[in-house]
Amino acid sequence: MGHRKLFILAAVTLFLAACAGPKDLIVLLPNEDGSSSGVVVVENSKGEIVTLDQPLAAARVAKGGSPEQASISQSDIDQTFSGALAAQPPAPVSFVLYFVTGSTRLVPSSDENLKNLFEAVAARQTVEVQVTGHTDRVGKVTDNDRLSLRRAQAIAKMLTVQGIKTSRVLAVGRGEREPLVNTADEVSESRNRRVEVIVR
Amino acid sequence: MTFIDNTRLSAGPNSNVELTRFKFNSTTHDGAFQTSVNKGTLAIISGQIAKRSPKAMTVRTPASILGVRGTRFLVKVGEEESR
Structure with missing residues (x-):
């Protein structure tokens, strides 16, 4: 493999890595009594916005990328956030x-x-x-x-x-x-x- | 953790969360609540501070800043795929 080919391969790999870069995930939950709760506005450094205002509405955003609406199932939520949810203190x-x-x-x-x-x-x-x-x-x-x-x-x-x-x-x-x-x-x-x- | 404005905050394992600013007037319920999640997962049930103004409570993630008004939500910081 020539140097040029290697370089292109490396460049493509880097490019793909940037696209598939890690994304932060934000999920709006219903209130503890099941009613719909408030609003979370997801904003990146360029001021681009996704507004979450429905229970289980979700957004993903990569560093430098635009926030995108996303969907997530209850079972994925339970799995991904089991630790944080289990640690939630009871209501005052x-x-x-x-x-x-x-x-x-x-x-x-x-x-x-x-x-x-x-x-x-x-x-x-x-x-x-x-x-x-x-x-x-x-x-x-x-x-x-x-x-x-x-x-x-x-x-x-x-x-x-x-x-x-x-x-x-x-x-x-x-x-x-x-x-x-x-x-x-x-x-x-x-x-x-x-x-x-x-x-x- | 439960804060005096009744905000409840809990993190998953191996998380890194930073409390940047917390200010609360228990008479007027005005205040400011700024946190950063640098790693891991966070569950938040917002309290009285976030009821007052959409600017009062913000959560920073590596890729975004979240404005919060009266709600319950989850945050997971993106991780490099390690497969």
């Missing part, structure tokens, strides 16, 4: 617990929800909990700031007793600033005497 859940007026004691009807909270926390491998305390508008703002924080801390303490690391629980008090139900000042409102807990 939130709980609201209510308190006896002026105190950090839960009303008995919140016992059930407290149990649900403990279960949600126990079900997670890694967990982060945000606890936000609130009060109604009875009493001074500064007192309510303190009370709301103490409520949050009371729940945070219960969580650490359950075995969660202190560093994984954030307790804050919002006082009477963020009522669930708007009232005039000095109105006693049971729905505002609460702690909201988000488990991630």
Whole structure:
């Protein structure tokens, strides 16, 4: 084989390699409840765009190439993305617990929800909990700031007793600033005497 | 990983993902979320940041940049055929 032939062969090979170069794959999934979700716009460095707005719509794009619509089957998705999908964290859940007026004691009807909270926390491998305390508008703002924080801390303490690391629980008090139900000042409102807990 | 805006992000084995920028105001829900996937696979369920504006959340792949609005999606970085 002459040098020229070799050179052509090499050139053709390089050309083919460039065409068949690695392509990134992007797939839009439906929401976890099966409904159609939002939009992903795939754009290359030249500003060429493919918009994905239907569940299972897909696009492929090679470096320097134009993004192309692509199709992919559910079984290919499951196979290609099994690792990433299996590692997906569960959706954050939130709980609201209510308190006896002026105190950090839960009303008995919140016992059930407290149990649900403990279960949600126990079900997670890694967990982060945000606890936000609130009060109604009875009493001074500064007192309510303190009370709301103490409520949050009371729940945070219960969580650490359950075995969660202190560093994984954030307790804050919002006082009477963020009522669930708007009232005039000095109105006693049971729905505002609460702690909201988000488990991630 | 779950972020404070409730974005959930998980990677497949042998992946390389870089968090370039994360900013979130929990009151207004304004923020910025920029990541790069350099290798492997990534699954994302976007959170509150991506609900605000289509520019707020972007994911870079070697060949493209993805603009994200309120959604769940998958990314795989192209690999050289090794057969």
